[in-house]
Amino acid sequence: MEALFSITVGILTACSIYLILRGRSFPIVMGLTMLSYAVNLFLFSTGRLVLNQLPIIGNQAEYTDPLPQAFVLTAIVIGFAMTAYTIILAVRVRGELGTDEVNDPQAKDGEGNR
Amino acid sequence: MLSQHLVILPILIPLLAALLLLLPWGENPQPYRRAIGLTSCVALILVALALALKVQNGVHVYAVGGWQAPFGIVLVADKLAVLMVLLTALLALPVLWYACYGEDSIGSHFHALFQFQIMGIVGAFLTGDLFNLFVFFEVLLISSYALLMHGGGKSKLRSCLHYVMLNLLGSSLFLIALGIIYGITGTLNMADLAVKLSQLSQDDAAIARVGGLLLLIVFALKAALLPLYFWLPQAYATTTGTVAALFAIMTKVGVYAILRTFTLIFGEHAGASALLGYEWLWWLGLGTLAIGGIGIIGSRDLRLIIAYLVVVSVGTMLTTFSMNSETSITAVLYYLLHSTFITAALFLIVDVIAKQRGKTASRIVKGRRMAQHGLLSGMFFVAAIAVIGMPPFSGFIGKLFILEAARTGAQVALLWPLVLGTSFLVLVSLSRAGSRIFWHNFNGKVGDVRHAKGQLTAIFLLLAAVVSLTIFADGISHYIEHIAEDLRNPTAYIEASLGGVANHD
Numbered sequence: 001m002e003a004l005f006s007i008t009v010g011i012l013t014a015c016s017i018y019l020i021l022r023g024r025s026f027p028i029v030m031g032l033t034m035l036s037y038a039v040n041l042f043l044f045s046t047g048r049l050v051l052n053q054l055p056i057i058g059n060q061a062e063y064t065d066p067l068p069q070a071f072v073l074t075a076i077v078i079g080f081a082m083t084a085y086t087i088i089l090a091v092r093v094r095g096e097l098g099t100d101e102v103n104d105p106q107a108k109d110g111e112g113n114r
Numbered sequence: 115m116l117s118q119h120l121v122i123l124p125i126l127i128p129l130l131a132a133l134l135l136l137l138p139w140g141e142n143p144q145p146y147r148r149a150i151g152l153t154s155c156v157a158l159i160l161v162a163l164a165l166a167l168k169v170q171n172g173v174h175v176y177a178v179g180g181w182q183a184p185f186g187i188v189l190v191a192d193k194l195a196v197l198m199v200l201l202t203a204l205l206a207l208p209v210l211w212y213a214c215y216g217e218d219s220i221g222s223h224f225h226a227l228f229q230f231q232i233m234g235i236v237g238a239f240l241t242g243d244l245f246n247l248f249v250f251f252e253v254l255l256i257s258s259y260a261l262l263m264h265g266g267g268k269s270k271l272r273s274c275l276h277y278v279m280l281n282l283l284g285s286s287l288f289l290i291a292l293g294i295i296y297g298i299t300g301t302l303n304m305a306d307l308a309v310k311l312s313q314l315s316q317d318d319a320a321i322a323r324v325g326g327l328l329l330l331i332v333f334a335l336k337a338a339l340l341p342l343y344f345w346l347p348q349a350y351a352t353t354t355g356t357v358a359a360l361f362a363i364m365t366k367v368g369v370y371a372i373l374r375t376f377t378l379i380f381g382e383h384a385g386a387s388a389l390l391g392y393e394w395l396w397w398l399g400l401g402t403l404a405i406g407g408i409g410i411i412g413s414r415d416l417r418l419i420i421a422y423l424v425v426v427s428v429g430t431m432l433t434t435f436s437m438n439s440e441t442s443i444t445a446v447l448y449y450l451l452h453s454t455f456i457t458a459a460l461f462l463i464v465d466v467i468a469k470q471r472g473k474t475a476s477r478i479v480k481g482r483r484m485a486q487h488g489l490l491s492g493m494f495f496v497a498a499i500a501v502i503g504m505p506p507f508s509g510f511i512g513k514l515f516i517l518e519a520a521r522t523g524a525q526v527a528l529l530w531p532l533v534l535g536t537s538f539l540v541l542v543s544l545s546r547a548g549s550r551i552f553w554h555n556f557n558g559k560v561g562d563v564r565h566a567k568g569q570l571t572a573i574f575l576l577l578a579a580v581v582s583l584t585i586f587a588d589g590i591s592h593y594i595e596h597i598a599e600d601l602r603n604p605t606a607y608i609e610a611s612l613g614g615v616a617n618h619d
Contacts, residue, residue, distance in 0.1 A: 020279075020283065025275065032279065032283065032286070035286045036286060039286045039289045039290055039293070040289075042289075042290060043293045045293075045297075046293040046294070046296045046297035047296075047297075048297075067296070068293075068296070071245060071293075071296075074245075074249060075289055078252045078285075079285075082252075082256065082278075082285070085256065085259055085260075085278065086278055086279065086282065089259075089263075089271075089274065089275055089278055090275065092271060093272065093275050096268055096271055097268060097271060097272065102272075102275060102276070102279070104272070
């Protein structure tokens with residue numbers, strides 16, 4: 001189970017890094033979203049992987065750590081808001097600048113021209 | 115009863131103000147919003163002062179919801195945290211005052227975002243829990259994303275996109291770092307971490323070090339250290355003046371996070387992970403100093419120069435911090451206070467200059483005379499002297515502390531030339547910019563944009579803060595020395611955080 005889990009997290013992270021390194025805003029947003037999935041899975045595993053147990057101490061001998069679940073929940077909520085904002089921003093950039101290139105070497109207001 | 119909850123008030127005040135500001139205030143909401151925003155800032159200053167008096171006799175811990183550390187989240191007010199809160203409050207009031215003269219109306223929800231931003235910053239200073247630090251970082255980031263876009267415009271879009279994407283990546287890295295640290299130690303309470311980390315076995319400590327270095331990357335991104343600073347100059351140079359002035363504190367949040375975690379958690383007492391990342395900070399800080407100097411001399415826009423000044427100040431602070439002695443931490447803190455006020459003042463001055471010059475804005479080219487030419491040149495002159503680090507202002511004292519903190523030969527050989535060399539570059543480019551903007555004018559019509567005296571008062575307040583840093587340098591440095599001492603011996607902090615009910619008055 002641990003191997004499968006870590007391979008999943010690893011593949012998700014690798015794909016997201018590939019996407020983030022693309023120069024266009026949409027793949028980057030996809031990459032960031034995918035990275036947040038990978039991170040959430042990773043956070044979940046930090047309490048160690050336990051099957052079919054309650055996150056309550058005292059009822060039974062084995063239990064699963066409740067804290068990582070709370071972390072993941074917080075991270076999901078925050079990540080959701082951030083993704084929404086990035087998508088809107090990417091759409092605005094596409095609409096106002098007419099390109100979805102994240103870095104436009106031909107941009108007139110680039111730092112080199114200031 | 116109130117004094118018991120004093121520690122959480124700096125977070126609650128801006129939060130409540132922001133929520134109030136979101137209410138519909140009728141046809142003409144701006145006067146109400148300004149009143150609420152300014153009241154909140156004044157209240158924050160008062161509360162910060164009350165807290166400062168309270169922490170004189172020890173660290174104060176507030177267990178949120180009554181759950182004791184390390185199980186619950188605690189807010190910890192020690193002298194450093196309170197000093198940073200006070201600094202934020204003292205910066206926020208003049209900046210908001212300046213914004214109330216019209217700049218708050220060029221986009222929607224400026225006041226609410228401003229308060230949320232303050233809340234995030236203050237929360238990041240006060241929290242004693244790493245995951246809570248992450249949450250407050252996100253609060254301050256999402257408001258900064260929106261504030262950076264305040265007023266709209268094409269030039270802001272791209273730099274904002276860079277800023278947002280980089281910081282989202284940073285947040286993911288932050289979570290990975292937290293996951294690693296939690297997986298190894300089973301806690302994210304800073305004080306508890308400080309205890310647990312020193313007890314780790316060699317193998318576990320290696321993994322914890324990975325987490326620590328990832329944290330360093332995240333904080334370095336916030337603070338804008340060498341390979342991670344590229345977002346800053348464009349973002350600060352294109353956004354509105356008030357937002358840039360408020361953001362003078364943003365890089366300091368990163369510096370504070372480094373100061374806190376790398377003295378408390380990865381400090382000298384951390385066993386196998388002791389003094390993690392100090393070597394990196396030293397070299398990258400020096401690199402940041404050099405690159406910032408080059409950026410300053412290469413800029414053809416006054417706002418870009420100021421933005422690079424932020425980069426230089428970060429390099430200076432983190433290099434000095436990495437020398438790891440009481441004098442060096444004292445120097446960092448004094449310089450931090452100085453550079454926050456002076457950068458904010460400069461951003462506002464340049465904003466006024468750009469508005470009064472009209473089309474040439476803040477570009478360093480020949481332009482028309484400004485309506486308030488004499489006054490502006492005077493303010494720019496004073497601010498420039500302070501930021502270069504020439505006597506008699508606080509920049510000089512700050513640089514003196516920093517040079518004094520270099521002890522060994524290698525430190526002196528690298529730090530002195532770089533700090534002095536960058537100061538020289540700043541001197542050259544600011545005098546070039548000043549003479550071009552203030553002395554090389556067209557003979558024709560004088561600009562007709564005038565700024566209200568009240569609005570300029572905001573800048574005077576910031577400059578007054580710099581002057582009082584100079585006048586009271588002795589007292590302030592004594593106070594900061596105590597903070598440095600506490601940072602290097604965090605036993606009081608740890609005991610107060612983990613002490614449980616006894617310390618929770």
